[in-house]
Amino acid sequence: MLGLSHRNGKYYYSIFLHPVSRVMKSERFIKNFNLIDNRTSVLDYGSGDGPYKHMLKTYFDNYVSADFEVTNAHHSVRPDIYINDDQTINVEDESYSCVVISEVLEHVYKPHVALNEINRVLVSGGYVVGTVPFFMWEHEKPYDFHRYTYFGLKRMFEENGFEIVKLDYVGDIVGVSTYCFSKLCSVFLKPFRLIKPLHFILKTIVRIPSILYYALVKISFVKSFLRKYFGEYPFGFVFVLKKN
Numbered sequence: 364m365l366g367l368s369h370r371n372g373k374y375y376y377s378i379f380l381h382p383v384s385r386v387m388k389s390e391r392f393i394k395n396f397n398l399i400d401n402r403t404s405v406l407d408y409g410s411g412d413g414p415y416k417h418m419l420k421t422y423f424d425n426y427v428s429a430d431f432e433v434t435n436a437h438h439s440v441r442p443d444i445y446i447n448d449d450q451t452i453n454v455e456d457e458s459y460s461c462v463v464i465s466e467v468l469e470h471v472y473k474p475h476v477a478l479n480e481i482n483r484v485l486v487s488g489g490y491v492v493g494t495v496p497f498f499m500w501e502h503e504k505p506y507d508f509h510r511y512t513y514f515g516l517k518r519m520f521e522e523n524g525f526e527i528v529k530l531d532y533v534g535d536i537v538g539v540s541t542y543c544f545s546k547l548c549s550v551f552l553k554p555f556r557l558i559k560p561l562h563f564i565l566k567t568i569v570r571i572p573s574i575l576y577y578a579l580v581k582i583s584f585v586k587s588f589l590r591k592y593f594g595e596y597p598f599g600f601v602f603v604l605k606k607n
């Protein structure tokens with residue numbers, strides 16, 4: 364699967380190649396960097412395959428990736444530094460103007476401890492930009508511990524010394540249903556994996572409901588209607604936090 368695409372200075376995941384949940388969460392996540400005024404240095408906490416590395420290197424003067432060794436072993440890219448078992452990292456206080464935490468908090472057994480550490484390494488007035496899933500099957504097993512609600516996230520962020528600049532729902536049950544449909548169908552497509560062109564065509568066909576949903580969400584009336592009546596079952600959340 365291709366990673367984050369880049370065209371005319373814009374970064375995005377293609378709806379034709381990636382799950383709609385990833386496409387929509389990352390779209391909002393990337394937009395949130397418009398709110399960050401201090402672009403000195405960024406720490407990518409839980410960097411995995413580093414999908415945002417290129418983008419963050421263009422946005423910030425200095426980029427450092429950090430990951431948990433045991434889970435990073437299943438990813439294709441090694442980080443600049445490892446996160447210790449107790450969630451600490453060997454860097455001085457107030458080292459970064461921004462910390463990115465994308466699809467990581469569900470894997471952290473003690474999220475309060477990690478947020479406290481992120482707070483420590485941020486400069487005063489520094490930002491955290493992140494995403495977290497709400498609807499997502501168990502993944503990176505057995506290191507998948509939590510699904511958070513809006514209210515759980517809000518309380519957890521505030522209790523760890525952050526002001527919430529943004530905490531937004533992304534998606535709704537209509538989107539989640541299209542996502543489940545394509546996921547369910549992909550099980551039946553497995554026997555076709557060896558015939559690559561046919562497999563690609565079939566995979567695109569089962570994505571059609573997600574693609575249509577994504578196109579509809581671009582119409583703001585439909586978006587607010589979906590959010591109002593179906594919004595309590597989102598793909599997940601995007602957030603921007605500021606260190607108090």
Ligand SMILES: C[S@@+](CC[C@H](N)C(=O)[O-])C[C@H]1O[C@@H](n2cnc3c(N)ncnc32)[C@H](O)[C@@H]1O
Binds near residue numbers: 470
């Ligand atoms: C779903 S991947 C997300 C990777 C990347 N941030 C992205 O957006 O694609 C989850 C990441 O969390 C990391 N991780 C797992 N347990 C962790 C922990 N306790 N503390 C920090 N990161 C952890 C994994 O190594 C992995 O890189």
